[in-house]
Amino acid sequence: MLKCCLSGDDGNLLPSSLEARSWDSTLDKLLQSSYGTALFRAFLQKEYAEENLDFVLRVERYRECAPKKREREAWKIYRTYIAIGAPHELNLDILSRKVTDLAMITPHVSTFDTAQRRIVSLLQNDAYRRFLKWSVYLRLAYPEMYTAGERENEEEM
Secondary structure, three states, X not given: OOOOHHHOOOOOOXXXXXXXXXXOOOHHHHHOOHHHHHXXXXXXXXXXXXXXXXXXXXXXXXXXXXXXXXXXHHHHHHHHHHOOXXXXXXXXOHHHHHHHXXXXXXOOOOOOHHHXXXXXHHHHHHHHHHHOOOHHHHHHHOHHHOOHHHHHHHHHO
């Protein structure tokens, strides 16, 4: 569904402003970068919504896990994010929740597709758009917009 940073091969180096600017093309592009994913997660934490990204990434890993481990992992994901009263319960519509509940009868690789599509849609249409206006992202992507004086004032704070 998403090409994301599961491999973690781009290290901890600060991305160039050119790379950071490329993240504004799509959410998928942002999630292909380990740094971009971490920055987006930090933004979501600020908004108390990091469980959405955590769920999306965990489902991507779930799809790659061995079939023998898949059922156990499906129940962990379900109990953590989908079940009513789950520790990190997602804000799912009733239809997405019901489809996922039914898919849990016999968990398979596409068990969480409906819920994941719903959460990705929420992220794309809401949080991602706000992320692109977040001052931390803008400073990284467009450092030329900030004068040396503004940077000095921020360092004093």
